[in-house]
Amino acid sequence: MRSSVDIETIFATMAVGLVAVASILMTSAPLGAQDGSRSRPVSLGADDRAAALESVQFALAELGDGASYVWHRGHGKLSGVVQPTQSFVDGKGRVCRHVVVLLSAGEKSRKTEAIACRLENGVWRFDS
Template identity: 55%
Template structure:
């Protein structure tokens, strides 16, 4: 598996076929799930062209040492017949945006 270039999310390592628009769609799905889905829920999404789809599961919420609200998420993506799974932490910034950690 390739390493994602600096600044690219780790899920981008899952498939070298993902283009920038696919990554933007996945990041938007993560943002929606973090903002609108409760712990233990799922957000299912699919790109309009149909080749990329996924499920985002926010599993738990907590506060980090800096007092930011953070959430553990599991992302499952399918690209054609390829499937990948990634998990990580996202923390909410003071301006309301989410930042993926690690």
């Protein structure tokens, strides 16, 4: 898994690793600094990445297709919505799911769609 990925790369490819999804707001171009506005970038830490990752894992493991998991960090800087939309078995026999992930920091949001497949150990990993 990757520890950090440029946010533009994430959304250009729309196929990211779970750590990359959790790191979306932790890149060198944080939300708030990309549109030329004067809004201040949001500074987030490792706990925020872990919270995003945990939320994605929870939603993939526990929610039915079409259900949404909404989460918020206690400090109010980060929130998100994770929505698995379709489950299927891929050509390798793995259980996979299409998922939509929306992360928000302040007034800025980023959305991505990807396919995640469950590994033998139960962890969900996005196919790239």
